[in-house]
Amino acid sequence: MGVSRLDVFxxxxxxxxxxxxxxxxxxxxxxxxxxxxxxxxxxxxRSILPEDYPVHINKTEEHVDCHIHDGFFFSPxxxxxxxxxxxxSVKARRSCLKNVSDLFVxxxxxxxxxxxxxxxxxxxxxxxxxxxxxxxxxxxxxxxVTNWPKPIPLIPCLSWSTASSVFTTGVLSKAxxxxxxxxxxxINSVYETEIIKLLDYCGTDSFKMGPxxxxxxxxxxxxxxxxGDVIPSVGETSKARGEAAAEGDLLIGEGSEEGGTRxxxxxxxxxxxxxxxxxxxNPLNGKxxxxxxxxxxxxxxxxISFMKAVMDECTHMANFSVPVDTSLIIGxxxxxxxYIPRTGVLSLQEIWPGxxxxxxxxxxxxxxxxxxxxxxxxxxxxxxxxxxxxGSATGHIRYI
Numbered sequence: 001m002g003v004s005r006l007d008v009f010x011x012x013x014x015x016x017x018x019x020x021x022x023x024x025x026x027x028x029x030x031x032x033x034x035x036x037x038x039x040x041x042x043x044x045x046r047s048i049l050p051e052d053y054p055v056h057i058n059k060t061e062e063h064v065d066c067h068i069h070d071g072f073f074f075s076p077x078x079x080x081x082x083x084x085x086x087x088x089s090v091k092a093r094r095s096c097l098k099n100v101s102d103l104f105v106x107x108x109x110x111x112x113x114x115x116x117x118x119x120x121x122x123x124x125x126x127x128x129x130x131x132x133x134x135x136x137x138x139x140x141x142x143x144x145v146t147n148w149p150k151p152i153p154l155i156p157c158l159s160w161s162t163a164s165s166v167f168t169t170g171v172l173s174k175a176x177x178x179x180x181x182x183x184x185x186x187i188n189s190v191y192e193t194e195i196i197k198l199l200d201y202c203g204t205d206s207f208k209m210g211p212x213x214x215x216x217x218x219x220x221x222x223x224x225x226x227x228g229d230v231i232p233s234v235g236e237t238s239k240a241r242g243e244a245a246a247e248g249d250l251l252i253g254e255g256s257e258e259g260g261t262r263x264x265x266x267x268x269x270x271x272x273x274x275x276x277x278x279x280x281x282n283p284l285n286g287k288x289x290x291x292x293x294x295x296x297x298x299x300x301x302x303x304i305s306f307m308k309a310v311m312d313e314c315t316h317m318a319n320f321s322v323p324v325d326t327s328l329i330i331g332x333x334x335x336x337x338x339y340i341p342r343t344g345v346l347s348l349q350e351i352w353p354g355x356x357x358x359x360x361x362x363x364x365x366x367x368x369x370x371x372x373x374x375x376x377x378x379x380x381x382x383x384x385x386x387x388x389x390x391g392s393a394t395g396h397i398r399y400i
Contacts, residue, residue, distance in 0.1 A: 004363020
């Protein structure tokens with residue numbers, strides 16, 4: 001399956017850069033990885049938040065078809081991992097993704113904050129509810145549902161099982177500030193000598209290295225050569241990866257999408273044996289070096305591999321609890337999505353057996369702009385939840 005030319009073209013129009021601050025503080029990454037082990041387990045996370053966590057409502061507007069509540073609450077993450085949140089995120093706001101670590105902080109905060117909101121809504125009688133979102137919003141909704149201890153409908157749209165492919169092989173990889181990431185990775189040896197050891201995720205779609213991980217006959221260099229222009233290269237311009245299929249009419253239903261190329265599968269499933277060998281003989285290990293002296297031919301490849309590993313650790317759905325009732329989950333994907341590559345990573349059906357995935361013709365941008373009607377929460381899903389809960393469906397929470 002090709003990728004949407006509209007997705008590639010649209011990304012070229014945007015000049016914004018991601019992760020301009022780099023990886024984030026090594027100390028913060030260590031704390032995040034440790035806390036991920038808690039929030040990734042629904043039962044462990046359940047006990048760390050009081051049932052009556054305070055939510056402050058300033059005013060309520062009653063309309064014919066809805067009630068609008070204006071209020072706030074303080075993010076529980078600030079209490080549980082003090083100082084990890086940017087100041088503007090402590091009270092009902094979000095910051096930009098300045099550092100790679102900010103994405104992981106956002107995910108952790110989202111899980112806790114969603115639990116607070118869902119508990120409040122349940123107490124106030126707004127139940128049952130469903131959760132939905134588009135793109136990153138779909139991923140956020142998925143995270144929230146993994147932590148909820150009861151059946152709840154979920155419609156994740158244009159999102160998938162991990163963010164690692166988004167920032168290493170998708171068109172957004174071209175927006176990543178690889179120059180800064182490579183410099184920090186080379187100068188500070190803590191990333192490859194300490195942080196890499198804290199990563200637990202080792203699925204079949206992971207780059208993580210270790211004696212228990214599946215081995216590949218290909219080195220990382222071979223994988224990067226095979227992948228062609230999919231991998232971002234500093235100083236190179238973006239190229240479309242093949243011709244995209246024409247944007248067709250809506251095609252929605254069950255069934256599977258066509259598989260990708262063998263190159264893509266190898267890219268996402270291979271391990272980095274070459275990197276381990278280089279690290280063993282690397283004079284930078286254990287030292288901090290001036291950036292002007294840290295030329296390493298493999299530095300870009302190593303940075304990509306490290307990005308894949310840390311992204312899988314903190315964003316891969318396999319690292320979080322399976323939702324209580326996966327039959328209430330319907331994912332909606334774009335077949336030629338260049339923003340959310342699905343090739344070579346575990347599918348939602350593999351991680352959440354029993355869920356359903358439907359596919360649209362076209363790419364990420366065209367689906368977002370022209371097929372919003374498909375993303376509306378299906379009434380049947382909410383009705384099922386209402387019967388299971390002994391009530392009637394009342395609405396849904398949408399992440400944007």
